[in-house]
Amino acid sequence: MTIGIGGAGSKLALKLDPDAVVVNVSEVEMGKLPAKRKMLAVMHSSLGQLRGSRKNPRLGEEAFHSIREELLRVSRGNQIFSSTGGGTGNGICSAMLREIAAGPELPLADRTQFLLVLPYARLEPNEFVVNTTEFLEGPLSDAVDSGNTGNIILFANKLKFESKMTEEEFNNLITRSLKTFLAIPRKNEELKLLDGHIDAEDFALFFGKPYFNHFTSFDFNPAEPFAKQLNKHLNPLLLPPENPIEAMFLLEVPEGGDPCAFYDILEHFNPTSVNPVYSVVENPRLKKPFVTVAMLYSRKPAELVEDFNQISEEHARAKVRKTVEQYVRLQKLEVNLETELKKAAKQKGSSENDILVVLKRLGKL
Ligand SMILES: Nc1nc2c(ncn2[C@@H]2O[C@H](COP(=O)(O)OP(=O)(O)OP(=O)(O)O)[C@@H](O)[C@H]2O)c(=O)[nH]1
Ligand SMILES: [Mg+2]
Numbered sequence: 001m002t003i004g005i006g007g008a009g010s011k012l013a014l015k016l017d018p019d020a021v022v023v024n025v026s027e028v029e030m031g032k033l034p035a036k037r038k039m040l041a042v043m044h045s046s047l048g049q050l051r052g053s054r055k056n057p058r059l060g061e062e063a064f065h066s067i068r069e070e071l072l073r074v075s076r077g078n079q080i081f082s083s084t085g086g087g088t089g090n091g092i093c094s095a096m097l098r099e100i101a102a103g104p105e106l107p108l109a110d111r112t113q114f115l116l117v118l119p120y121a122r123l124e125p126n127e128f129v130v131n132t133t134e135f136l137e138g139p140l141s142d143a144v145d146s147g148n149t150g151n152i153i154l155f156a157n158k159l160k161f162e163s164k165m166t167e168e169e170f171n172n173l174i175t176r177s178l179k180t181f182l183a184i185p186r187k188n189e190e191l192k193l194l195d196g197h198i199d200a201e202d203f204a205l206f207f208g209k210p211y212f213n214h215f216t217s218f219d220f221n222p223a224e225p226f227a228k229q230l231n232k233h234l235n236p237l238l239l240p241p242e243n244p245i246e247a248m249f250l251l252e253v254p255e256g257g258d259p260c261a262f263y264d265i266l267e268h269f270n271p272t273s274v275n276p277v278y279s280v281v282e283n284p285r286l287k288k289p290f291v292t293v294a295m296l297y298s299r300k301p302a303e304l305v306e307d308f309n310q311i312s313e314e315h316a317r318a319k320v321r322k323t324v325e326q327y328v329r330l331q332k333l334e335v336n337l338e339t340e341l342k343k344a345a346k347q348k349g350s351s352e353n354d355i356l357v358v359l360k361r362l363g364k365l
Contacts, residue, residue: 001078003071006060006089007052008117009082010035011167015175016081021074025063025088026052039074041092042066053087055127057135060091067092072099075112077204079150084135085119085128094135097143108208109201111150114140115178118154118239118308120161136304144210144298151206151213151296153178154239156308174237180292181215184250188279191252194259196279198250206248206277211296214241220251220291222261226268230293239307244269244295247276252283252290261289 002020004013010033013020021037024030029052030038041063053059064071075096082089093114100112119128143149160170185203207213218233220226234240247269251262259280269276283290299307 001074003075003078003080004035005080005082005092006086007083008086009080009089012115012117012171012174013081015171016178020081023067023071023088023092024052025060039067039070041088053091055085055125055131056087057091057094057131058087060086060088061095062091063088064092064095068095068099071096076106077110077112077208079113079115081115081117083117083119083128084132085117085124086131090131090135094139097139097149100148101139101143101146103148106148108150109204111148111208111210113150113153113207115153116140116155117174118156120157121309123161124157132308133305136308137302141300141304144212147210149210150208151211153213153215155237156239159236177215177217177235177237180217181294184248184279184292187250187252187281187283191281191283194253194280194282195262196277198248198277198279202277203248206246206294206296209246209296211245211298212239212241213294213296214238215292215294217290217292220261220289222258222264222289226264230268241295242297242299243272244274244297246296247274247293249276249278249291249293251278251280252286252292253280254286254288255282255284257282257286257289265291265293 002013002017003023004010004020005023007024007029010020010022010024010030013022014033014035018034019036021039022030022033022035023039023041025041025043027040030040041060043059043063043066053063071092080093080096082093084090084093093116096112097114100106118132119125121129121132140152144152155174157170159165159173160167165173184198185200188198189200214235215238216230216233216235218229220229249262249265251259251265253259253261259282262278262280266276266278
């Protein structure tokens with residue numbers, strides 16, 4: 001089951017799973033969604049019910065307490081979709097991550113996965129960026145350190161803005177990509193198994209680990225090195241991965257296709273001491289082999305924020321520059337080298353003429 005929190009989270013969760021539970025502080029926003037299960041989080045001020053958290057995560061955190069028990073119960077072993085920029089999704093997820101970090105150790109199958117949408121900082125409002133940085137550095141990294149969450153998946157709105165896509169198109173890309181990854185255990189059940197095996201339990205154990213997950217899928221050409229193909233087909237919707245600590249892949253081959261190509265994929269991961277969970281199935285609907293790979297990696301909070309900034313590095317610099325210009329007025333320094341030199345020579349008691357001669361020769365004056 002999927003749970004969607006706040007505006008972006010709810011839309012994406014419902015696209016992924018029409019039976020998703022949606023959570024919001026705004027009755028108005030929730031009323032527009034075709035959800036069967038709605039959870040209204042209330043805050044002290046009744047204005048929130050109309051206007052949402054207005055990009056203020058404190059309001060979302062406050063509202064969390066009204067749904068605490070219910071949300072913790074439904075999210076056990078399930079996925080939560082949310083953006084990190086707004087007030088509702090960020091606030092409710094922050095409060096929840098703190099509970100998870102402080103709570104008793106959960107079995108892998110009971111952990112919650114967090115599917116998070118990061119803003120494109122160059123073009124999105126500054127509040128979204130600041131909220132995101134605080135979220136990554138604070139509650140998210142504490143929860144990951146506690147080892148009590150499931151996979152964390154970091155979607156970035158970068159491609160949406162750079163390719164000028166409609167929100168709907170972009171959301172379709174996100175959910176399509178996610179569905180391919182989530183289909184791994186079902187394909188293992190439904191298609192003819194040729195090698196290895198990933199059952200629902202193997203998948204849940206992988207998905208329940210407290211690491212960042214970068215998954216991708218592409219047509220696989222067994223004649224070309226796997227590394228080259230993987231690099232070319234990293235998931236453009238996600239933050240780029242680090243060196244993996246665990247991996248999983250499903251290789252689908254057409255009818256009569258060579259199932260042995262998977263050895264090359266195993267070899268690819270071997271130098272990093274990663275032994276992937278894998279399987280090979282026959283998919284008669286395919287013309288070419290198709291691979292779905294997921295890599296788990298771990299990041300420290302500072303690196304995480306850096307990753308986030310790096311994806312739109314220039315905007316971050318420009319924003320810092322803008323802040324500096326707004327708050328710090330530097331006096332323009334008019335320096336006349338000759339006058340300064342005379343002053344320095346006087347202080348030192350040396351002959352200003354000697355220094356002037358040298359500087360003139362060097363072309364400095
Ligand atoms: N990919 C994607 N991003 C979205 C969508 N809707 C909003 N966002 C992004 O989500 C962030 C804003 O968060 P929302 O989810 O709208 O905010 P919220 O959690 O409802 O919080 P408040 O509205 O402040 O109460 C921004 O970075 C938006 O670009 C969507 O449908 N798809
Ligand atoms: Mg909202």
